[in-house]
Amino acid sequence: MRRLTLTGLLLTAVFSQTAFPVGNGSSQVLAAATRFLDQFVGQQAAEGYEITYELGNLDSRLRLADCAGGPSVGFSGDPWRSMHPRLMISCEGDRPWKIFLASAVEIRGEAFIAARPLGRGDRLRKEMINRSQVVVNSVRRDAIKDLENLVGMEISRPISAGTVFTPDLVSAPDAVSRGDHVIITARTGNFSVKSRGKALGNGRVGEQVRIENLSSSRTVRARIVGPGHVEVVM
Known part of the structure; x- marks a missing residue:
C-alpha cells in the first residue's frame, strides 16, 4: 500500500x-x-x-x-x-x-459539530455549535458549512456531542403554530387587504395552514410567508 x-x-x-x-x-x-x-x-x-x-x-x-x-x-x-x-x-x-x-482516501477539514448532546426539537443557538477538524468524507452526507444555515434551526432527532451537522439533522422551525394570532393578507391582482386571524394548525414557510378569520369567523387555507404572516390569493 x-x-x-x-x-x-x-x-x-x-x-x-x-x-x-x-x-x-x-x-x-x-x-x-x-x-x-x-x-x-x-x-x-x-x-x-x-x-x-x-x-x-x-x-x-x-x-x-x-x-x-x-x-x-x-x-x-x-x-x-x-x-x-x-x-x-x-x-x-x-x-x-x-x-x-481500490483506494482509501481521508479528507480532513473544518465542520460544525454539536457542542453538547441535543434532543429532537431543540432550537439551535450559537453556544450549542462548535467548529472542529473532522474527517469530512466519513460523514457520508455534506457537512453544513454556513453557520447561518444552523442558527435558529430545529434538531430533527437526538444527537450526541461532537456530531457533525448535516442537512438531515436539522429542519426549519414552524413559522406558525396552532393558536397563534396571525396577519392575513388577501390578494387579488394588485389589490390587497389585511385582517387578523388565528392559526388552526402548525406549518413552516411555504406550507399551507388553515386559518380562522377573526372578523368574519370564516376558515380559509393560507400560505405561510413568514413568522406570524399568511397570504391568501383570491
Whole structure:
C-alpha cells in the first residue's frame, strides 16, 4: 500500500478522466493513479483540506497492453461521500482496456459539530455549535458549512456531542403554530387587504395552514410567508 500526505501543494487540473503520459502497460497504472491523487490533494489543500490516501496493490499477474500517451484516471465514486472510492483507469486505442483500483482516501477539514448532546426539537443557538477538524468524507452526507444555515434551526432527532451537522439533522422551525394570532393578507391582482386571524394548525414557510378569520369567523387555507404572516390569493 502507498501512503502520502500533502497539505500545501497548489496544482490545477481537471481530475475526471485526466490523461497522464507515464510508463508502459501495467507499470503505468500505479504511476497514473498516484499522479491523479497527488493533484487532487493539491487542489483540495488550496481549499483548506488535508488529504491522506493509500492505493491498493495490483495483481502481479495482470498484463496490460502499452497505452500510448498514458491512461486516463477518474474517481468511479464520490470521494467526498466515501473513504474508499475506487479509481477507474482506462486506455483508449487499438487495444483498449479499463480496470478499477481500490483506494482509501481521508479528507480532513473544518465542520460544525454539536457542542453538547441535543434532543429532537431543540432550537439551535450559537453556544450549542462548535467548529472542529473532522474527517469530512466519513460523514457520508455534506457537512453544513454556513453557520447561518444552523442558527435558529430545529434538531430533527437526538444527537450526541461532537456530531457533525448535516442537512438531515436539522429542519426549519414552524413559522406558525396552532393558536397563534396571525396577519392575513388577501390578494387579488394588485389589490390587497389585511385582517387578523388565528392559526388552526402548525406549518413552516411555504406550507399551507388553515386559518380562522377573526372578523368574519370564516376558515380559509393560507400560505405561510413568514413568522406570524399568511397570504391568501383570491
